[in-house]
Amino acid sequence: MTTTDDLLPATRARTGTLVGYGRVSTRDQNLDRQHTALTDAGCIRVFADKLSGKNTERPELAACLDYLRAGDTLVVLSLDRLARSLHDLITIVAELRRREIGFRSLHESLDTTTPAGRLMFHFFAALAEFIRELIVEGTHEGLAAARARGQRLGRPPAMTPEMVETARHLLTNPTATVSSIAKILGVSRATLYKYVPELKTASSASCGD
Template sequence: MVSPQRDLLAALPTSAAGARIGYARVSTKGQLLDRQIAALEAAGCTRIFADKKSGRTAEREELWAALDYLRPGDTLVVSALDRLSRSIQDLIAIVSGLRKREIGFQSLHEALDTTTPGGRLVFHVFAALAEFIRELIVQGTYEGIEAARARGERIGRPPAMTPEQIRHARDLLTRPDNTVTSIAKLLGVSRTTLYKYVPELKAGRASLVAGPEDQVHPTPRS
């Protein structure tokens, strides 16, 4: 399987008949698309798709329409990289997908063009940097967890019941008038949680009156 980084470095077949398709985006309805559209038209785009939505949302209908409209030999053009995506991972994924379809990508502001060797090299660096950052985050998270364990800190979700709640539950369960359901509601937990943290309850409430240490356990077979 060819990695996204190697795919970004691969030469793109040129096509004189390929169309230049523009994509513009603004984050809010109050912002205007005029400047982006003018820049895309000046760059020779024969058709322009435009969204008025945040770059973080997946509901970018016009972007998906543009990607569907593109054909091998075409070039997707944006006025700036942040118009296509706010995430470098998302950006790399989109450009890699275009490369696999033999479609070029150009960003006017950054003067990047994946149909040229220099543009492909820049995106290769972007992809390598994104992978490096991801590995640093994973490594840092692992080291942080190990350091917390060394300090005796609990890792993961906090317990559903505190030791004080468990003692309170045992005390309440020794009183016949208190039902398991009412005690669970009083402590703000489910019946299942109560049975989990007071395991001797499964043997019957009488065992709680005597206490776990007074229970008679069967002698194991020799």
């Protein structure tokens, strides 16, 4: 779990280079604006991903993170170009800090190499933890309420009571077989045997199944 300690100032001075990262969500969008802004900010190299909305892989981001060295600073045009969620952002920045790499977002004027930037990320980390706690608390309350109403939790049963009753009714037909009953109900033979044990006896006595 990421803590605020992960975002404390690293001991190494920022003597390295500025490296940029850009991303657009569709192939129709142009990266020129981001590339120009990052270059103007002093980045000596810019990595960029062009991804569809459904593509979660970011190969250029992975290459960028691998390229960075202690003392360098990663620069993006805006926070949403780097991360898809607050949790994603905190995770990436915390990992950069552990590697003694700075982070800067131009639009939000965030810079973890400065006291004000680190303070802002302390706030982000605390907010992310608060959101996680709310989700966990809400989930627990929802489960407790469901139990109080007598609802079954977890994976639903393969056969409902109505299906079991139907299987038993079909069993009274001397021409019915376990295979035919399973096919009618849309379950496997093993499931039928589990929920209607008496079918085992009927199957043993039947020559047609």
